Every structure is written in structure tokens, then in C-alpha cells.
Amino acid sequence: AQTVTQSQPEMSVQEAETVTLSCTYDTSENNYYLFWYKQPPSRQMILVIRQEAYKQQNATENRFSVNFQKAAKSFSLKISDSQLGDTAMYFCAFMKLTYGNKLVFGAGTILRVKS
Amino acid sequence: GAVVSQHPSRVICKSGTSVKIECRSLDFQATTMFWYRQFPKQSLMLMATSNEGSKATYEQGVEKDKFLINHASLTLSTLTVTSAHPEDSSFYICSARRTSNQPQHFGDGTRLSIL
Numbered sequence: 001a002q003t004v005t006q007s008q009p010e011m012s013v014q015e016a017e018t019v020t021l022s023c024t025y026d027t028s029e030n031n032y033y034l035f036w037y038k039q040p041p042s043r044q045m046i047l048v049i050r051q052e053a054y055k056q057q058n059a060t061e062n063r064f065s066v067n068f069q070k071a072a073k074s075f076s077l078k079i080s081d082s083q084l085g086d087t088a089m090y091f092c093a094f095m096k097l098t099y100g101n102k103l104v105f106g107a108g109t110i111l112r113v114k115s
Numbered sequence: 116g117a118v119v120s121q122h123p124s125r126v127i128c129k130s131g132t133s134v135k136i137e138c139r140s141l142d143f144q145a146t147t148m149f150w151y152r153q154f155p156k157q158s159l160m161l162m163a164t165s166n167e168g169s170k171a172t173y174e175q176g177v178e179k180d181k182f183l184i185n186h187a188s189l190t191l192s193t194l195t196v197t198s199a200h201p202e203d204s205s206f207y208i209c210s211a212r213r214t215s216n217q218p219q220h221f222g223d224g225t226r227l228s229i230l
Contacts, residue, residue, distance in 0.1 A: 045221035101215055105158045
């Protein structure tokens with residue numbers, strides 16, 4: 001079974017600064033996807049970024065980038081130039097590509113951006 | 116982008132009544148839909164996976180007779196909480212995806228309160 005661990009229950013960052021959220025996972029699969037989802041106070045789940053395990057290049061989406069270390073099974077999210085609207089719960093998620101592929105979520109990290 | 120509509124967003128009802136929540140994929144055909152439950156400040160807990168035209172697959176510990184799931188078409192899945200009680204009060208979220216290697220797109224969730 002796959003597990004996803006987010007070791008930081010809460011983080012805070014000053015507006016315009018950079019913050020990194022940690023995520024590690026455990027799997028015996030070789031091909032899989034990793035995701036970061038954002039859940040703001042409105043509770044809508046928003047896909048922030050996706051990484052395919054077979055790609056060595058780290059995914060980036062504007063101010064959001066990941067540091068994917070496959071051997072270490074680590075998938076951290078870096079948010080640059082933090083904005084107040086980035087305040088949310090962030091979930092790291094794993095999905096295998098074989099039968100029964102469903103999202104396995106971490107416990108989440110609450111990020112507060114301060115002005 | 117892919118849009119998933121969930122209705123209603125909020126429902127308050129008396130103990131013993133049944134409540135139906137709808138999840139629709141508005142601009143794509145969803146081969147698979149998922150139903151999650153989320154408690155405050157916690158992660159999403161998968162309740163069941165629903166494939167169009169077949170019976171839902173429930174996660175361990177989820178009562179299939181309490182949480183009825185129907186996926187009658189490629190754009191609609193419903194969750195019915197039968198004979199709801201206060202302990203069923205929670206935030207329920209659905210998601211949908213086109214194919215097995217595509218990301219899940221989430222509805223805005225339903226806040227269910229049983230008095």
C-alpha cells in the first residue's frame with residue numbers, strides 16, 4: 001500500500017517570500033503520478049501541479065515548482081513570491097498507474113501567508 | 116479547464132431523513148467518479164469509487180447501505196446518505212476524471228448538517 005507523509009502540519013510565510021512544503025511517500029510502484037492540491041478556506045480543491053514519475057525534469061507552474069527526488073521518494077512544493085491568496089491547506093497526493101489507481105492523500109499542511 | 120459541479124453546496128436536515136448529493140462533470144465524460152468525506156482540518160478520506168454503469172467500490176469501513184452511490188451516466192454520479200444521523204454530518208466532496216491517467220477534478224463540496 002502507498003502512503004504519503006506531510007510532516008509539517010502548519011507553516012507560515014511572509015508575503016513575497018518563498019516557502020517550501022515537504023512531502024515524502026512510500027511505494028513499490030515504478031510508474032506513478034504525484035500531485036499538489038490546494039484547498040483554500042472556501043474548501044474547493046484546486047490542482048496546483050502534477051509530476052509524472054518517469055520525467056526527470058521538475059514540473060513548474062508559474063510561481064509553483066516541485067523538487068522531485070525519485071530515489072529519495074520526496075516531492076516538495078516551492079512557492080515563490082508568496083501571495084495572500086496562497087493561504088490554504090495544501091495536500092500532497094500519489095496515484096499509481098496500475099489497476100485501482102486512486103489518489104492517496106497526505107494529511108495536509110496549513111499554509112498562512114502574512115502581510 | 117475541466118469543471119465538476121456538485122449540488123447542493125449546503126444542506127441541513129432532520130435526523131432520519133435521506134439526503135441526495137449530485138456530482139456532474141459539465142464539460143467532459145467521466146469514466147470514474149470518486150466520493151470523499153472530510154472532517155475539519157483533516158485530509159480527504161475516500162469513501163468509494165464509482166465507474167459508470169457498474170456498482171461502486173467502497174473503501175473498508177464505509178457502509179454501502181448507508182451511503183448509496185449511483186453512476187448512471189458518464190456525467191452524473193449521486194451519493195445518497197440514507198437515514199442520516201448527526202454523526203453523518205461532514206463535508207462531502209466528489210471528483211471526476213476522464214481516464215485512468217488523468218488528474219481528478221473536484222466539485223466544490225457539500226456541507227451536510229444533520230440536526
